Amino acid sequence: MSDSIVIIGGGASAVHAAQTALEKGRTVTLIDIGVTGPEPALPGASLNGLKTDLDDPVSYFLGEDYSSLILPSNGSEYYGFPPSKEYVLRDVIGADQKVAGIAPLSSYAGGGLAQAWTAGSYPFTDGELEAFPFGWADMEPAYSEVARRIGVSGVTDDDLSAFMPTHESLQAPIPMDEHSQHLLSTYSAKRAKLTAKHNMYLGRARIASLSQDHGDRPACSRCGRCLWGCPTQSIYTPSVTLEHLRRQPGFSYLPGVRVDRFEFDDGGRVTQIVAHRLEDGVDITLPVETLVLAAGTIGSARILLQSLHHAGQDVALSGLMDNRQVLMPFINLARVGSSFDDNSYQYNQLAIGAPMDHPHDYVHGLMTTLTTALIHPVAQSLPVGMRTATGIFRNIHGALGLVNINFADTRRADNTVSLEPGTDGKHRLVINYTPSADEADRIKRVVPKFRNFLMDMGCFAPPPMTRLRPMGASVHYAGVMPMLNDGGDFTTDRAGRLRPFENLIVADGSTFTSLPAKNLTFTLMANATRIMHEALA
Amino acid sequence: MRKIVVAGAAGQVGSRLCALLANAGHVVLGIDRNVRPQDAPKGVVWIRSDLLEPQNYAHALSGYEIVIDCAGLAGKARPADYMRENVEATRTLLNAAVNAGVTRFIYISSIAAKFTDRKHYVYADSRNAAEAVVSAAPLSWTIIRPTMIFGPDSAVQANLSKLAGLPVTPVFGDGLSKVQPVVSDDVAALLSQLAFGDDAAGATIEVGGAETFDMHGLLSKLRTLNGADQPAKFVHLPLSFMRASLAMVEGAVFKFLPFTSGQLAAFANDAIADPHPLMAKYLPAPQVLDERIVPPKGAHTTSDSALGKEFYLFTRHLTRTGGTAYQESKYIDFHRRHPLEPIDAFEGLLLKVARSGAFGVWLTDSFTGLLGRQSVVRAKLVLTMALLESAPPSFHELDAPDPKGMAWPFMVLRGIEAAFGVLLGALIFIPAKLILGRKAKGARS
Numbered sequence A: 001m002s003d004s005i006v007i008i009g010g011g012a013s014a015v016h017a018a019q020t021a022l023e024k025g026r027t028v029t030l031i032d033i034g035v036t037g038p039e040p041a042l043p044g045a046s047l048n049g050l051k052t053d054l055d056d057p058v059s060y061f062l063g064e065d066y067s068s069l070i071l072p073s074n075g076s077e078y079y080g081f082p083p084s085k086e087y088v089l090r091d092v093i094g095a096d097q098k099v100a101g102i103a104p105l106s107s108y109a110g111g112g113l114a115q116a117w118t119a120g121s122y123p124f125t126d127g128e129l130e131a132f133p134f135g136w137a138d139m140e141p142a143y144s145e146v147a148r149r150i151g152v153s154g155v156t157d158d159d160l161s162a163f164m165p166t167h168e169s170l171q172a173p174i175p176m177d178e179h180s181q182h183l184l185s186t187y188s189a190k191r192a193k194l195t196a197k198h199n200m201y202l203g204r205a206r207i208a209s210l211s212q213d214h215g216d217r218p219a220c221s222r223c224g225r226c227l228w229g230c231p232t233q234s235i236y237t238p239s240v241t242l243e244h245l246r247r248q249p250g251f252s253y254l255p256g257v258r259v260d261r262f263e264f265d266d267g268g269r270v271t272q273i274v275a276h277r278l279e280d281g282v283d284i285t286l287p288v289e290t291l292v293l294a295a296g297t298i299g300s301a302r303i304l305l306q307s308l309h310h311a312g313q314d315v316a317l318s319g320l321m322d323n324r325q326v327l328m329p330f331i332n333l334a335r336v337g338s339s340f341d342d343n344s345y346q347y348n349q350l351a352i353g354a355p356m357d358h359p360h361d362y363v364h365g366l367m368t369t370l371t372t373a374l375i376h377p378v379a380q381s382l383p384v385g386m387r388t389a390t391g392i393f394r395n396i397h398g399a400l401g402l403v404n405i406n407f408a409d410t411r412r413a414d415n416t417v418s419l420e421p422g423t424d425g426k427h428r429l430v431i432n433y434t435p436s437a438d439e440a441d442r443i444k445r446v447v448p449k450f451r452n453f454l455m456d457m458g459c460f461a462p463p464p465m466t467r468l469r470p471m472g473a474s475v476h477y478a479g480v481m482p483m484l485n486d487g488g489d490f491t492t493d494r495a496g497r498l499r500p501f502e503n504l505i506v507a508d509g510s511t512f513t514s515l516p517a518k519n520l521t522f523t524l525m526a527n528a529t530r531i532m533h534e535a536l537a
Numbered sequence B: 001m002r003k004i005v006v007a008g009a010a011g012q013v014g015s016r017l018c019a020l021l022a023n024a025g026h027v028v029l030g031i032d033r034n035v036r037p038q039d040a041p042k043g044v045v046w047i048r049s050d051l052l053e054p055q056n057y058a059h060a061l062s063g064y065e066i067v068i069d070c071a072g073l074a075g076k077a078r079p080a081d082y083m084r085e086n087v088e089a090t091r092t093l094l095n096a097a098v099n100a101g102v103t104r105f106i107y108i109s110s111i112a113a114k115f116t117d118r119k120h121y122v123y124a125d126s127r128n129a130a131e132a133v134v135s136a137a138p139l140s141w142t143i144i145r146p147t148m149i150f151g152p153d154s155a156v157q158a159n160l161s162k163l164a165g166l167p168v169t170p171v172f173g174d175g176l177s178k179v180q181p182v183v184s185d186d187v188a189a190l191l192s193q194l195a196f197g198d199d200a201a202g203a204t205i206e207v208g209g210a211e212t213f214d215m216h217g218l219l220s221k222l223r224t225l226n227g228a229d230q231p232a233k234f235v236h237l238p239l240s241f242m243r244a245s246l247a248m249v250e251g252a253v254f255k256f257l258p259f260t261s262g263q264l265a266a267f268a269n270d271a272i273a274d275p276h277p278l279m280a281k282y283l284p285a286p287q288v289l290d291e292r293i294v295p296p297k298g299a300h301t302t303s304d305s306a307l308g309k310e311f312y313l314f315t316r317h318l319t320r321t322g323g324t325a326y327q328e329s330k331y332i333d334f335h336r337r338h339p340l341e342p343i344d345a346f347e348g349l350l351l352k353v354a355r356s357g358a359f360g361v362w363l364t365d366s367f368t369g370l371l372g373r374q375s376v377v378r379a380k381l382v383l384t385m386a387l388l389e390s391a392p393p394s395f396h397e398l399d400a401p402d403p404k405g406m407a408w409p410f411m412v413l414r415g416i417e418a419a420f421g422v423l424l425g426a427l428i429f430i431p432a433k434l435i436l437g438r439k440a441k442g443a444r445s
């Protein structure tokens, strides 16, 4: 392969593809829409310090225009999206898409969706990689390499570790808040009974958040601001790698540019990309030797479809996947009336593993004891007056938790991404998704299982508060250009080379052949790394 | 420019004192268990700490000359708490100050320190003990003993005003004990002078207000200022019987009592200040109690707009802390951008009832919690809660659970209250809804 590589995208997939290519001695140009966020407010302050010391705390917490305020008329989520992260989902391209059965989110930020992620970082097992054209042994070096780059903390010797193979460079876990400690010690005390009865396992989460200093990023200081954006980059986000890339020779970054399509010759060789600057609409063409598509599953699909359309070929890409999530708030009865410390790491510190008959169907529950989220969204979901809700919440706040139950997904032919002509002459993306035939059944089996497990842990999960999140809400999209050993056009080989092209590599979630329940982003980064190693070998 | 530490800096005297000193250009370090109040002047350095945890603040005292201790526990509390908060806390602060090289210490005691009839009144004992600690310290000290302190955030004033406003006002004992309320602004002003007054070293000064009343007189005055046109009717409760019986049951039902037997000492002792030459010098003309200090009932100190009034009513309904002017401005700002208007006559009625007062908002909140979840009133209450939890000082209250062991009982009580509210609300509002609905239909056809 050539010496000069152009990568489209600025998210988790793209930056690790870029870092690997650089390390392999290539020169890299990264083209990205690249919206940036605000500087962190009062970096030294704790969460309550922000409330106290900011001049206008309401704007910070609810937004200048109150966009993060959840009122009864728009209240279906338990957490408002923090204004400080609004840039992550800001639609700067006016993306026109028609969706059915799924509402995918897109990010045009430098760093992509993972600028707002919760950092859960779980390697896939051999069983989960079954449909992939390689196994754990091929992925292990890449997982270790990514862990070295980003810093991942957790343990390797608890019950949950059985579902998470061990890679190198794992930091010790971040100290838990009191509630998480309480949950884990309850589990430990009743372990034999719980595991025998439910075949479910609780343990420390693996997170891309630092318990020790890593380069110039400090260890988590437990300021409690995770949800509002870590002011010290102790939580990894792809912008950390992006900043690092920009300091290296051989790398250039072109932000503010939207790629519309690439062009290719009759031999299937990509010759150039056609893009335009967002600022002034000026068209740009850039010749390419090797092109890497890493604009996120939806973003990459859009570019491929537009390129094909321009060449007179309209296709539908199939196999779109996303993890179904069920949110199960619970209350830890023993902790009712307990006070809590806002100065603690806020994202999930614990996870629940529920093996199913087939290893691929493993269900992954992320357990959060978040205390710093605003409570008005949850408080109003109770069927009582706000005064009663306020009085109740003061006492149960330190006892509340949430399990986010994630289900695996598989590629199916009728879940497609395609283009259709819009009214304005431009083409818009059409995204269709139907859950698998047995999904409802699986949910019906698994949800009570989690509820009973929690009950045996002394935690009550009120059934009316358990919510099925709409497809798209998990933001784990994958699967439209799968890695298949003998696939047809618009599938890739295990090195991400997209058929029938000669010099086009896909390095994001589009290449996944199945989607295990564990959050995919750690694997996205590792897979992008592995792909670049193999493709540039 | 001098360097001064104010302990209890978020309290009613401490906060005013901080502002006076900081605005006069001094360097002020405020220490308080509570967060820095929103309106504290920018120049005040803040350490949030219990005085009993010197590890949080002792290191910061060096370089300061003067410490003014306005922290203290008054009101209803258990004996051990009085001793800990009033004696031990002061001792700890004083030791830290001496070690840091502070040269002057001013202690705010209480007029109760000179009460002679102090049955069950550990509060008074705790003030005496603290005075003894201060006067034995190896630095220049001054002690002041204020009488009851009035002002916009005075709990005594609020409670007495409430009593005075009742159709029949209960008075413990004969109502002839003497009182001489002093205004918090005056106490702060006096302290800001005494801090630098060398002539006050070693002095214990009693501090009272402009007027002396007996209890009847004070209650009558409060009633008049409150805007009542009928004179007060008093009913006298036997003081010694009340004190004795309260003392007996207090241990068991402490949580549920509005006050303790000890606190009734206020009705058995004269609480007036002996004149002191330094008072004449530093606080020659204390304020009298008038409308500025005791505003007429229903009058609003910060806001005149209907939305502002509504906001304060709602914040009082949801919390004890209430809202701030900043939060009110945000409430109004939200309505400016996203008007929340009733969509029909019934919604309008709900809003009207909610705005009518504490009972009205309680009733509509209870009702809409179950049967009007999309109503404008509920949206406004959710908005109020969001503003309360996003800014000081109210966010603390929303985080704090009830006292240990009381969470379940209180939640059960709240549940009962809620059920009662829904029931009553349904009885009133459902027929109203039917009638208004029919009217609207009639008007259309």
Ligand SMILES: Cc1cc2nc3c(=O)[nH]c(=O)nc-3n(C[C@H](O)[C@H](O)[C@H](O)COP(=O)(O)OP(=O)(O)OC[C@H]3O[C@@H](n4cnc5c(N)ncnc54)[C@H](O)[C@@H]3O)c2cc1C
Residues within 6 Å of the ligand: A008, A009, A010, A011, A012, A013, A014, A031, A032, A033, A034, A035, A106, A107, A108, A109, A110, A111, A112, A113, A114, A115, A116, A117, A118, A119, A120, A121, A257, A258, A259, A260, A294, A295, A296, A297, A299, A300, A303, A474, A475, A476, A477, A508, A509, A519, A520, A521, A522, A524
């Ligand atoms: C709130 C939240 C929590 C999450 N929590 C977790 C978690 O705990 N664990 C986990 O594993 N995952 C989590 N995720 C998911 C994770 O963020 C995504 O899986 C991941 O960011 C996908 O990375 P990507 O690089 O493939 O794509 P994206 O992040 O979508 O990045 C796409 C990039 O491409 C650029 N781009 C797109 N189109 C174009 C174009 N036409 N021209 C130029 N540039 C373009 C964009 O600017 C962007 O930089 C979470 C997501 C969210 C929103």
Ligand code: SF4
Residues within 6 Å of the ligand: A209, A219, A220, A221, A222, A223, A224, A225, A226, A227, A229, A230, A231, A232, A233, A234, A235, A344, A345, A346
């Ligand atoms: S990870 Fe969370 S708690 Fe830790 S420093 Fe960052 S924002 Fe604070």
